[in-house]
Amino acid sequence: MGSLFSSLDIAVSGLLAHQAAIQVTGHNIANVDTDGYSRQRAELVSQVPQITPYGPLGRGVTVADIFRIRNRFLDNVFQNETENFLELSVERDFLLRIQDIFQEPGEIGLSALMDEFFSSVQALANYPEQLPLRASLIASASVLAESFNDVDSRLQQIRTDANNEIIMRVSEVNSLTEQLAELNRSIIRAEADGTVANDFRDQRTVLLDELAELVDIYTVEMSNGSVSVLVGGDVLVEGTYWSELATQVNPALDPDRGDLVDIVTASSGRVLNISGGRFRGLLDIRDVYAPEVATRVNDLATTLIFEFNRIHSQGSGLTGFTSLTSDNAVLDPLADLDDSVATGLTFTPTDGSFEIDVMDSFGTSWTMTVITVDLDGVGVDDSLTDLAANIDAVANISASVSADNRLVITADPTYSFTLSHDTSNVLAVVGSNTFFSGSDASDMVVNPVIVNDPTLIAASLSQNPLNTGDNRNALAMAALQETAVLDSGTSTLNDYYEQTIGNLGTTTRRASDEAIIAESFRRNIDRRREEVAGVSLDEEAANLTRFQRGYQASARVFSVIDELLDTLVNGLI
Amino acid sequence: MGVRITPQILVDSVLADIRGAHGRLAETQRMLATGRRINAPSDDPVGATRAIGIRTSIANVNQFLENIREADTFAGESETTLRAIIDNIHRARELTVRGATGTLDQQQRDAIALEINEILEAIVDLANTKSNSRYLFSGTRTRVTPFVSTIVGGEITAVSYAGNSSSFSAIVSPGVTVEMNLPGDQVFQNFQDTFQALIDIRDDLRASDTDSLSNVRLGEIDDAMTALLDATALFGAKMNRLDLIGQRLEDQSLSLTTLLSETEEADFMEAIVQLESQESALQAALHAGARVLQPSLLDYIA
Numbered sequence: 016m017g018s019l020f021s022s023l024d025i026a027v028s029g030l031l032a033h034q035a036a037i038q039v040t041g042h043n044i045a046n047v048d049t050d051g052y053s054r055q056r057a058e059l060v061s062q063v064p065q066i067t068p069y070g071p072l073g074r075g076v077t078v079a080d081i082f083r084i085r086n087r088f089l090d091n092v093f094q095n096e097t098e099n100f101l102e103l104s105v106e107r108d109f110l111l112r113i114q115d116i117f118q119e120p121g122e123i124g125l126s127a128l129m130d131e132f133f134s135s136v137q138a139l140a141n142y143p144e145q146l147p148l149r150a151s152l153i154a155s156a157s158v159l160a161e162s163f164n165d166v167d168s169r170l171q172q173i174r175t176d177a178n179n180e181i182i183m184r185v186s187e188v189n190s191l192t193e194q195l196a197e198l199n200r201s202i203i204r205a206e207a208d209g210t211v212a213n214d215f216r217d218q219r220t221v222l223l224d225e226l227a228e229l230v231d232i233y234t235v236e237m238s239n240g241s242v243s244v245l246v247g248g249d250v251l252v253e254g255t256y257w258s259e260l261a262t263q264v265n266p267a268l269d270p271d272r273g274d275l276v277d278i279v280t281a282s283s284g285r286v287l288n289i290s291g292g293r294f295r296g297l298l299d300i301r302d303v304y305a306p307e308v309a310t311r312v313n314d315l316a317t318t319l320i321f322e323f324n325r326i327h328s329q330g331s332g333l334t335g336f337t338s339l340t341s342d343n344a345v346l347d348p349l350a351d352l353d354d355s356v357a358t359g360l361t362f363t364p365t366d367g368s369f370e371i372d373v374m375d376s377f378g379t380s381w382t383m384t385v386i387t388v389d390l391d392g393v394g395v396d397d398s399l400t401d402l403a404a405n406i407d408a409v410a411n412i413s414a415s416v417s418a419d420n421r422l423v424i425t426a427d428p429t430y431s432f433t434l435s436h437d438t439s440n441v442l443a444v445v446g447s448n449t450f451f452s453g454s455d456a457s458d459m460v461v462n463p464v465i466v467n468d469p470t471l472i473a474a475s476l477s478q479n480p481l482n483t484g485d486n487r488n489a490l491a492m493a494a495l496q497e498t499a500v501l502d503s504g505t506s507t508l509n510d511y512y513e514q515t516i517g518n519l520g521t522t523t524r525r526a527s528d529e530a531i532i533a534e535s536f537r538r539n540i541d542r543r544r545e546e547v548a549g550v551s552l553d554e555e556a557a558n559l560t561r562f563q564r565g566y567q568a569s570a571r572v573f574s575v576i577d578e579l580l581d582t583l584v585n586g587l588i
Numbered sequence: 589m590g591v592r593i594t595p596q597i598l599v600d601s602v603l604a605d606i607r608g609a610h611g612r613l614a615e616t617q618r619m620l621a622t623g624r625r626i627n628a629p630s631d632d633p634v635g636a637t638r639a640i641g642i643r644t645s646i647a648n649v650n651q652f653l654e655n656i657r658e659a660d661t662f663a664g665e666s667e668t669t670l671r672a673i674i675d676n677i678h679r680a681r682e683l684t685v686r687g688a689t690g691t692l693d694q695q696q697r698d699a700i701a702l703e704i705n706e707i708l709e710a711i712v713d714l715a716n717t718k719s720n721s722r723y724l725f726s727g728t729r730t731r732v733t734p735f736v737s738t739i740v741g742g743e744i745t746a747v748s749y750a751g752n753s754s755s756f757s758a759i760v761s762p763g764v765t766v767e768m769n770l771p772g773d774q775v776f777q778n779f780q781d782t783f784q785a786l787i788d789i790r791d792d793l794r795a796s797d798t799d800s801l802s803n804v805r806l807g808e809i810d811d812a813m814t815a816l817l818d819a820t821a822l823f824g825a826k827m828n829r830l831d832l833i834g835q836r837l838e839d840q841s842l843s844l845t846t847l848l849s850e851t852e853e854a855d856f857m858e859a860i861v862q863l864e865s866q867e868s869a870l871q872a873a874l875h876a877g878a879r880v881l882q883p884s885l886l887d888y889i890a
Binding site: 047048081111113114117119120122124126127129130131134135138140141142144152442477479480482483485486487488490493494496497499509513514516519520521523524527532540542545546547549550551552553554556557559560585 | 591592593594595596597600601604605606626628629630632633634636637641642643647648650651652654655658680711721722726727728729730731732738754756757758759763767769771784852884885886889
């Protein structure tokens, strides 16, 4: 049988246990607003009983454990949903910005500007001799070209922004992984004696949640309490060790840009395999979505430039050229003109011929010579040098290849010439008698030769400069709008552009909708986590009351036993 | 265990609902501010694509209408000029008939010859009319005076054609062109040279060759008249055709504009009703939020 003093111990154990319980409750209440905090409970267990002749006699209560209530599985699910949501959210935000670049449907987008351009061509066809209409066409063409330049540079800027954000956020990752390693250390030390480091674990979960926003993580808890974090098979955190990430410029990502980076492990230089989180979204925008749109815009511009030039070079203007240097240079003037690798030209001419008409200054007579362009693959084919030589042979004309490998044609004093009726397309390919200069959306511009002298706009198909009303070439240029020149001859310029915008709209819409759903899922999981682990003030208040009563009751017991002792000690003497 | 509700859950829930209400309200406000229900392709990808296409069609139709106006003006002025010339030819024919009667004396015939000469000069001037600084009857040599007179002793002895025989066209709908002009040689010097006929009549009058006047010149002037009437009819027909096409294009423009409206524009009535209901929803969410966040057991424990 126990002594009264041991009964005191029982009361004390009650006081201590309830005090602990109240403290835990206080801790919960204090942390009601703490991010990631899991409510804790003191596990009250009755003490090992004393074996007496009467049977087992209880020895009171003790706190066996202070544990946190948390569903680890939900944490994993939450991290997955976070990775998914952030990836979609980033994609959606950037896609909305990409859409904004185009301002469609509207009056200032590329579609309206192309309409305006072709309208100007038709207006010129009505009155080809009128200089104001020529100036007007150059103006609308310039606005169109500038808009293409602008759209292209903004799309590249989007990629630059994504790239910069990647570089910036890598240091965020490093900061998080460093902290995780530090927490792992703390947890290992704290749990060495078998207790659970509740608050450290909560903090670690918060860090993992943050990390999951950036990359898709795979977590494994080790027996010593530490958590290992992997991304795509590469270790980021293992125990107290963390692997620093860095960015490395990789020119192969885009040969036209030298600044795009890979995310690599700093120690090994190996590229990280990321499939979720912000980084995945940024990489997809930079390497897939934005380039896709940019490529389509470039294809549109390149086709417009070449096809319009092709038609333009069939005709002549109100005046002839006195001197003309081709826009495009070749890499090797001795290479066959249809060998695009050796010439470096964007397009390829074919076997055919064109006309050169030479007029004296009085415009009363002109001489027509047909220049053949031999690219039939039989015998020796023409190179730029050959072409220059053929043209040079024409009376009152001299032609040569310049030092920077361009075709230069000059008329003798008091003479001028026109180039037209080109079945080989060589004129459009090298850029002589063309309307547009440049090769894609980034450098598209109205040919400065035309800008300086609008009378050179080739509206006429008649070699005779007196035939100022001949508008057949202008009509042909206007008809380009309805010609299917893209998608292997199934789409017009407008069709192609509409398809591009339609695709962009659909992709953005899908990303938007999916982001909303992902956000909803994520919030749902977060709520379920909270339902399990969150502090309910009602609950804690109730517990507070309960433990307070328990404490009071034990205190009462203590008083009673104290009185008994008093009776015993003082009364029995 | 039932569903536990913690303050965090309540706050989160209230915030999410309010954010949602704000978001929907903002969308409706944007629609009302721009007047459009499609403000970006993602609002309605199919609708946006269609809207772009409709806008292009409208631009095309408007340009075709302008082309038609230009062609119509040119044809109209050509027709008016030809009618003036025909009036003159009528007068010349009357004079020729009179001059061919045998009862006139030389002085009277000389007087008629003078009038014929004046008609000749007037017709040459009319044939050299310009419209908007391009010659009506030069073919595509629009800056070159079509009919050049050889003057001897102050009078026209020959008229030669310095234009060409080409025509120029305007596009009036996809792939459809209408020629705007008729070359001068086709109108005035085709089967019969109109000017030469008058020159010859004048000279015959001065020579008192009534035989030639009756048996040759009258026929010639009739041939010239026929060619002019044919040309006038051609221009008339051209203008009718342009009118018809123009009318059709006007109708098309109207229906396209309506279609664009239907595709792009917000239904104002619907949007305003939506705005009001969304505003109420927001208010309700805010109120509910305020009430839900407050009480807890702690308020009630002494």
